Amino acid sequence: MSSAKGAVLILGGRSDIGGELARRLCPGRPVVLAARGTHGMDKLVDDLRTLGATDIHKVDFDAAAVDSHRELITNAQQLVGEITCAVVAFGILGEQDKAEHDEHHAVDIATVDYLAQVSMLTVLSDVMSRGHIVAFSSIAGWRARRANYVYGSTKAGLDAFCQGLADKLTLDKSKDLALITARPGFVTGSMTEGMKPAPMSVTPDVVADAITAQIPTELTKKPRSVTLWIPRRLAVLAFIMRLVPRAIWRRMPR
Template structure:
């Protein structure tokens, strides 16, 4: 039996990971709105979860994560799945919106991951899952604010994984491509797009392996990423999302 924490449990990917891990495990689902967690709670219970507890959690409040971890105690798997896409045009016109994207997708992630790493290092065991993106591999004109946060988060996760080497704590950094779902509703899917279920399956398979790893989802996306590095800047800045 494992104890699993999903930070941002209303996210589609977080929910899909929880459902795949449901049978026999204890869950702590954390999000800003407890009422929004009720459907996932019911699903997990039907899928055989041992226990499902709900926690009100505001990722932008840096004081919330440590008391939550103290309340939970021993933790086997933690999935940091909150985040926003934001609006690039609005971010360029309104610094407050740019700050919201940066604080949600980078600063709040760093706070949560740092607290989780310290908590699990004391245990001497555990797995942390974080979500980078192809958008962070080379920032593009149509979404460079979001892309910059993913670039920074990815660099942090690589360093965190190295820092935790030998501690018994694993870090899985997922780098999916365009994820078709509610967050990207109305947007034209990019090449090698995936669904939340695809991302969840890849992450859960890696959790079972018990090793730190950076996951390209799908795996062939890594080839596209390296090709992206070769595109000349004058052409790159004109490419659509």
């Protein structure tokens, strides 16, 4: 089922932020929810129907299987037609302590949070012709910290990739496509359950609101690629972080 506004694809259909974005973007549009296994999304599907989604599909998606990414997008297009909003919301936090001694776990974090993201963003930017792609960096990638440097390093690399991709899309006159790169702080939700919130923490709905504000309801002109600190005042903290001496920074907590 196609839509004049195009379809919404959520890669990471069980993620808190992905679900919140689906709820905001779904009215009058078909939605594809892609996740590792199609379980655990019934409540979200019910919400999307109530909010006006015209069609909803759940598909199995293994982010680490990068060779399957292009096929997944092709299959999604066959289900719902043109995709004009793709949200890359999959990821793992991992365990820093374990990753320091278990190279396989460190590689798992790097694969899902960087390699798979690069692969999927490359496929989406190649296949899509208009609309928005949403990617998630993090304050954790702004300056790597002793307490979470494995996860932080993936976000640093992904952020650099996204800045280059955004520039590429801006200069590409053949597409009306933009990249929204979100840099949230600590997000309270299922991924961080049990962890003490950091300063300037936000909830998934706040992140989704900030991103949705950058996506117009009608695609009438070439969209603009943007990078968003969420909340905005986090940019001030990021500036200060760069100034802290290394001897102090290495002892900073998460």
